[in-house]
Amino acid sequence: MTQEPARAPLSDDAQASGAGEVRPRRTIRELPDELISQIAAGEVVERPASVVRELVDNALDAGASQITVKLMAGGIRQILVEDDGCGIPLEELPLALRRHATSKIRSLEDLESVGTMGFRGEALAAIASVSDASISSRTGDAAHAHRLDARSGELSPAARSVGTSVEVRELFFSTPARRKFLKSEATELAHCLESVRRHALSRPDVGFSVWHEGKLVEQLRPGSASQRLQDVLGDTFIETSREVDLQIGPMRVHGRAGLPDAARSRADWQYCYVNGRYVRDKLISHGVRSAYEDVLHGSRQPTYVLFIEIDPERVDVNVHPTKIEVRFRDSR
Ligand SMILES: Nc1ncnc2c1ncn2[C@@H]1O[C@H](COP(=O)(O)OP(=O)(O)OP(=O)(O)O)[C@@H](O)[C@H]1O
Ligand SMILES: [Mg+2]
Incomplete structure (x- = not known):
């Protein structure tokens, strides 16, 4: 058996890899915002159920009493989460989609005693970077709702009652490598349902309903624990x-x-x-x-x-x- 000689530390002219080619040094660069979000999405958004988890977290933090989840193709084609929470004011809508923008904490002190489900200010930005997303929202004092399209940044008037709807279409359409890891629609739907059930167990005071392909598949009315x-x-x-x-x-x-x-x-x-x-x-x-x-x-x-x-x-x-x-x- 021949033993490879211990490799000497690389010197300027000897940046050779095992195969013998020279590996040129690449300049350090800051990554573009969208790529940063896509990298963050890699950790947070693994499958449709992760999107459901994040959107339901947000609805609960907004004080919703009824949360409706509408799915198409196990959540791969579409996830729509509607709540009757406090809504997002028009001027803050674009911020909701920005990385590291949150209404939930302001300081390290807040982080150390956080009482909300969210605090990273990252979920919506991450989700929007790997899907075709939009938010429609209306606060109690607004005359009507507004819809923000995440891709185009276009804001337009919309119709809905007080609360927020987030629509996520074609998850991972821009990252096909990720999309390949998704399982069958039935499996993804089962994970989405499990995600809703996990929330539902701890919040009996909130009503939940889940629709798949236009059919009601789970309905939980508010009640006792x-x-x-x-x-x-x-x-x-x-x-x-x-x-x-x-x-x-x-x-x-x-x-x-x-x-x-x-x-x-x-x-x-x-x-x-x-x-x-x-x-x-x-x-x-x-x-x-x-x-x-x-x-x-x-x-x-x-x-x-x-x-x-x-x-x-x-x-x-x-x-x-x-x-x-x-x-x-x-x-x-
Ligand atoms: N359903 C909703 N109702 C009202 N406000 C919302 C809703 N969803 C998001 N927001 C607002 O948008 C902000 C950004 O949401 P996002 O989920 O990206 O971050 P977060 O919840 O603050 O933190 P995390 O990344 O940990 O979830 C929230 O802080 C909140 O102010
Ligand atoms: Mg959140």
Whole structure:
């Protein structure tokens, strides 16, 4: 066996790669805005369900009481999210689509105790950079709505009641490599529905409806937390789980935990929220697993819906671009 000699550090005249060709140095340049957004979109927008998650987050932050999601072709051809929230004033509409523009935080201090779902000021810009998007919005004191076309920047009068509609068409049409990763329409639709259900579980006070190809596929009316659990997860989950409500130090944990017999082969009935935000946290899932350790055999997965309420200053939500991970300041 012949061993390759250790390579000497590159000198000016010896920037040779293994193949022997010279690799010219390229100038450092600032990237164009649209490419920056497309790169950000790579982290935040993986599939139609990611767009649904971001738009529903925004609707909830706007104080909506009814959110309607209309999809075509599993969300690949079209995603329309309509809310009856506070709306966006005409003069702020163009800002909503700008990168790093947000109404939700103003300072590091705000970030450290953030109470809204959004705070990065990036979602709409990212989505608009990989689709054909438009926003129509109307505030309470506006005479009518306005529509902003993200591609052309054109503003025009529109008709709608107070609230906001965001329409996203042809996701990834400008980034065909990304589009190739999408699965079948049925699979993408299932992910979109799951995304709505995750929000719906933590916000029983808000009504949700989802339409696909003009047909109503999910309708959740506002009501009590237990009614919402039953509407989303069905009678079986309620019958095979018990209520949990614990105060553990500075943290309140409430929700429902499934009986050992109700454990499933897949980890699909595991919902965990920190201050209303759906998270997938290793620390929490490990904690829950160890709680079931003595009563669950093999690879059976416990079922649970747990809401953790904790002082926002004790948890860092600025960990992952999609905000699905959090970090507890005192993880023990
Ligand atoms: N449905 C909506 N109703 C009212 N205002 C909205 C709505 N959607 C977006 N906005 C406004 O547009 C801004 C930009 O939205 P965007 O989702 O891009 O960023 P964000 O929610 O502030 O942060 P993040 O990137 O973390 O989602 C928001 O801060 C908000 O002011
Ligand atoms: Mg947002």
